[in-house]
Amino acid sequence: MAKPRSYKLLCPIARGLDRIGDRWTLLILRDLHAGPARFTDLQRGLTGIAANLLTERLAKLVEDGIIRKTSGPHATTLYELTDLGHKTQNLIFEIAMFGAQFPPENDIVDPGNLRTVAVTLGAAARRVSAEGLSVSASLIVDGEEMELMAGDGTASVAYRPASEPDVVLQTSYAALMALSEGEISEEVFVQDHCRIDVKVPGRERDLFSLFSLILAVFRES
Amino acid sequence: MAKPRSYKLLCPIARGLDRIGDRWTLLILRDLHAGPARFTDLQRGLTGIAANLLTERLAKLVEDGIIRKTSGPHATTLYELTDLGHKTQNLIFEIAMFGAQFPPENDIVDPGNLRTVAVTLGAAARRVSAEGLSVSASLIVDGEEMELMAGDGTASVAYRPASEPDVVLQTSYAALMALSEGEISEEVFVQDHCRIDVKVPGRERDLFSLFSLILAVFRES
DNA sequence: CGGGATCCGTTACGATACTG
């Protein structure tokens, strides 16, 4: 496989970049933070990464002990983070906080799935102090289901259908990004860009509060 | 300058990587966290980055508002972080924490200066709870002077000669890395790999305590 | 000597096509 480029420096930053600094690598890890994924899940989430590159990156990540291959249902292969891989959590969050300060390109290409959304929201949710909030919500973005939860002072987002949600909130990726960019207010978002189905009356207020807190995480960057 | 490669994704992580994800870019920022630097300071600290690449990276970082050019003494040009650039602090620290877990390559090339050391130590020092410690030390690594301070519960490292140090500690880059890798103990480090000159008796104990705390930051990764 | 610009061989990437 020919040895890849390396900085060959003793510096821990350079050593880290030698493992995760290649193009696409951090985005692959980003998607895996949403949970185990198949080759094609990753390929779709990364919008057009060449198959050979994805193969190469995955092989190197496995070799470095950052991810591993496992067997999923129907004899499929799944990739998942190892303990070492999970330690990129904060790192990826910090990149997201930094990157959120820059405007997007003019010609955006849409991802084939929304693992990115679950991961970004999840990273922010983990920083939120959700004291006094209690809600289990199903967040459906462009048809993809995520679970948003708050309780015991902490909040989290998972990339999977919610079980017994108090509130079901449907929206679009575009609206969600417009909200987080500050292009639309929370009021406009709720009024014009959401379909909300309250299963347990009153809990929608906790959901809105949680949304505000998550947004605040990005603003404070 | 031909538009550079971009992920063209809306994801904040991808947007961040579009600015700082290119090869060398994060290492350039790393060195600038030690303070303003000239073109050649950076070139030396990065051990063999091609001049055209450094030029290109610096231009893009300036364009994105992450660094700026200023005038130094003798009509020299200096590069320094903007406010936006300073926000990469945590990001770089997280990479260092992650990277410290991997072994170095077999054939290491030595950097031309030790900005990397000041930045890495400084990032760790900032996380330390230095309650009860008070010391101002001159840390001289392979002849390069840094200032290590603790007081008011916080600690810091600066890439500049110390003014009125309580303790002067001379050591080598190799010994320092062996210590942080756990290859030698703190006792062996102090005994065999340091020359210590105590100006204010007793303060050397605070310095050793501070060293222990900084090392602990890396171990907990 | 500091701060680049230019040139050119090598390597990595990106797109498409193809296979078990």
Place this chain on the structure above:
DNA sequence: CAGTATCGTAACGGATCCCG
């Protein structure tokens, strides 16, 4: 679904040259 193979293009790396 999960990759491999091929190939044109873009980026990198090293060296040389230029200018104040």
